[in-house]
Amino acid sequence: MNPDVLLVDGLTVYRDTYPAVEEVSFALAEGTDAAIVGPNGAGKSTLIQAILGILPRRAGDVFVLGQSLSRQGRLPAQVRQQIAYLPQNFLFDRRIPITVNELVALGWDDLGLKLPWANRTPRRRAVRQALARVDALHLGPQPISSLSGGEMKRALLAYCLVRPRRLLILDEAPAGLDARGESEFYQLLYQLKQDQGWAILQISHDLDMVRKHCDRVLCLNRSIRCQGTPDVALAPDNLALVYGSEFVRYRHRH
Template structure:
């Protein structure tokens, strides 16, 4: 039986004066891909950010790899380094002169950040290998300001690969990509999942992708409305309960 990488118990998170997430409980086992689905404003990103310790929780507990998230949102460094997070939008000042190599190197470790890029051979090797795994080795010297959306997603996946991870969290990571680039992103993501054994927790609006690739689904509209396998959770009755009776799913073929 697979061990649980993430356990959320009775989590409630407030934004201003209202409960954006209320009494949410679930567990994510190693090697499992769980999608969080629900309408806009359902609390999906709030849930992710609270799990990561970015937003404080009002009540409940979060445990990652057996370590409890502290009241201040801290996890021990050895646990924190086994988590990778890909946000919906990677916002940065394009005037910052940082290359893809340097961006991916940020995922190495706290010690590596204190050493000059050119003088840290193990880190340089890890960055090169990570970029090679996502077919982006040629992008290494490029300034990130010159990257296309698809190239940036590859660079961020390389960031996730630069050191061993057990948990990958994605907040609509393919957002902004065209259909071809999105399809390529998912192909690469699930190839890497099989190779690396990642547990994945991802927010998605693409129900066809969820049905095709994900192992578990969490239907959220501030509270959990249903959870289970894609076939069970994404039934017409459940979708109507989560999204409303007028919901018509968009058919998106990869």
């Protein structure tokens, strides 16, 4: 039996002297789309950043593809290459003269722009294939400064696709998109999960989207208050444990 793509065991993370995440444990299997939900300040982004090794952990372990995250927040290079991360906001200096092709090529290897992307035939082929999968091949020559929010999300998904990946982590990646753009993003993400067999771990505030698209839900408010399928985890009693009873009454009135 293959190990879980991601295993989190008793993870505790402090922000200064404050325990932002306490004793969090869960597993994520291949081909599973899991959402982390909870109120503002619940520790959702802190949890993601600790899993990625961006923030140090006070206690607990993180295993990706069976490999333990070191105390320094590092994974073996061959494991890191199988993880893709989409932050909530992709901030960049619009004066940087970089095209979509060059951005996606950064996901191919660690050379970045040290070599012209067009001179590396395998990488160029991979970039074209990745952009084609997200219906963005036409964007390749365009500077990233010219992209709309939806186009940028597609370019970043292509960045994730340019190499084979096993785990995709998203921190409210559709933020900034209108309703149509968000719907298209999630439809594309769902199709890519089916085609690529990704395990997906995402933060979301959209509980309706979570019900529709996700296989598993982790309800977080510093610790995991409940987890399971959307029907179970998002039941009113469980939502009240995470958000409070006032939140549940508000949703029912609307």
